[in-house]
Structures are given as structure tokens and as C-alpha cells.
Amino acid sequence: MKNGESTTIDIAETSRKGPVLAAPKGGNKKGLAIFDFVLRLGAIAATLAASVTMGTSDQTLPFFTQFFQFSAGYDDLPTFQFFVIANAIVCSYLVLSLPFSILCIVRPHAVGPRLLLIICDIVITGLITAAASSATAIVYLAHTGSPSANWNPICQQFTDFCQSVSGAVVGSFMAVAAFMFLLLFSALALRNH
Template sequence: MKSGDSTTINVQDGATPKGKGPVPEAPLPSPGGWKKGAAIFDFVLRLGAMVSALAAAAAMGTSDQTLPFFTQFFQFQASYDDLPTFQFFVVAMAIVAGYLVLSLPFSIVCIVRPHSVGPRLLLLVLDTVALTLATAAGAAAAAIVYLAHNGNPNTNWLAICQQFGDFCQKVSGAVVASFVSVVALVTLVVVSAIALRRG
């Protein structure tokens, strides 16, 4: 009887550490895995925003059309550098694209070290500045594109897109690409804020 009691006590003592072992290990990998996944998503989204910003700047910078009916002294031409708003758009989107290229190493650091707060906080601040610049450039250019398509009869501003169809198509595509980069930057800011909040 005494020997049987001792074996049952030994079995219970051996069963308790086995049951306690896996319990604290289960939740540990999940925070790091979530942060690493968010950092990888940040990097991919950053690449997409960079491509769309470059496409917007390139499309606007190459928008130029000359109508076929012209003489030696008089011709009809439309170009992005005729409007200061479009010039600002090209410069602003080029700056945003350049910033996104320079931010890629910091995004890689966030992938390698998902729990680091410094690089992610820096990206959050700079992404907000880039978002403001891209939004201002896209909104200003969108107003001019709207006038080019519809005109304004109250101020006698004529719609020019019926004559300069290729020019309007390029500048409209550039504005759309700029708003794609704006949406990507908004998502980057939100992802960084959530990652910092849960950190």
C-alpha cells in the first residue's frame, strides 16, 4: 500500500510540469510574427507608392501636344510647364518618389527588427509629411484638370480637352496615379500607427 501510494504521487508530480510547459510558449511568437508581417506589408506598399509617384511625375512631365493646324508664326500648343500648378505637381511627386526610395532601407530594418520603435516612428512622421505633399499636389492638379475638361462659363474659361485630347489624357492619368500613391501613403501611416500602438 505504501509503495503504491508513492508511485501515484510520483506520477502526479511528473504530470504537472508537462501540462505547464507549453502554456506560456504559445502566445510568445504571435506578436513578433504580426509585427514582421506588418513590416513586410509596409515594404511592399512602399514600393507600390514609389512606382505610382514616379509614374505620376513622368506622365505629367511628358505631357505636351501641338495641334496639327498651325503656321510658321502661329501654333496651338499645350504643355505642363504652361501652368505653375502642373510644374508644382511634377516637383512634388518627384520629391515623394525620391523620399520613398530613401525610406526603403528603414523599412528593411523594421522587417529585420520588428520590435524596434525608432525607425518605425521616423517613417510614420516622414510618411505623414509625404502624404501632405502628395495630397496637395494631386488636389491642385485635379482642379486644373477639371477646368480643362469642363471649363467655367461664369469666368469664360473654355474647356480645352476637345482640342487637346492627348494632353488631357496624360494629365488625367497623372492625377489618378498621384491619388493611388496618396491612398498607399495613408495605408502606410495607419499600419505604422497600429504597429506602434501595439508595441
């Protein structure tokens, strides 16, 4: 080295940095929140249809004369009345929960609204499951009867009534399935927090 000279070594840059691709902020959580919203809309349709179908199921059969008739309606059985009221409550809850679901779409990392929804969804899942299950027992009894209790099946005579009631029960179980998925997706979204 001579006076004032410095030794520099040129090293070629070996690593090239390409464009950095950042993951979208809250992408998976936002997708789950959108699916949550769609499931809530589907559950609203199912519970509303179940409640209206059960509430309007009625059939009258003439017997000998016009003044002596047999009739079957949802209000003849307290189980079916509970079914209609429970499905109406669940439908109302789902409508009221839509703003919270939209908030979870807009702010996918917000824990508060999602935690509130999952707690309320658990309670409502119990209600809709109880209503659908109890109505299923009565519908089964209407279709098959109970020979040991000497109860005859009524669906051979009241075919329209039984079809309406059975359809309402199926709609209610569709809402139960939607709530199961809602709980699963809410738990997945809260898992990373």
C-alpha cells in the same frame, strides 16, 4: 506508523503538458513591416509614373499655318510644375525610406525607425495630397471649363494632353492611398509599444 517507516501517497499526475507552442517573435509586426515595404515599392512606382507622365505631357495643334500653332504643356501652368516637383520629391523620399523599412522587417520591435518613418510619412502625405488636389482642380477645369468665368474646356481640342494629365493625377492619388495605408499600419505596429 512503525519505526522509521514513512507514509507516502502516490498521486497520479493529472495534468499532462503537451508541446508548448510559442508565438513567433514579432510575427504580426514583421508582417506589417513587410506590407509597409511592399506599399512603399508601389508608391514609388505610382509617383514616378505620375511625375514622368505629367512631365512629358505636351500637345501642339496647328492653326491655319505651320507657323501659327496652339500648344499645351505641363510647363504652361505652375500647378502642374508643382505637381511634377512634388511627385519627384515624394518618389525620392520613398527610395530613401526603403532601408528604414527593411530595418523594421529585420527588427520588428524597434520603435525608433518606425517612429521616424511615421513622422516623415505624415509630412510627405501632406505634400502629395496638396500636389494631387491642386492638379485635380486644373484637370477638372480643363475638362469642363467655367462658363461663369467664360473659360472654355480645352480637352475637346487637346485630347492627348488631357488624357496624359488625367492619368498622372490618378497615379498620384494612388500614392496618396498608399500613404494612408502606410500611416495606418505604422500606427498599428506602434500601438503595442
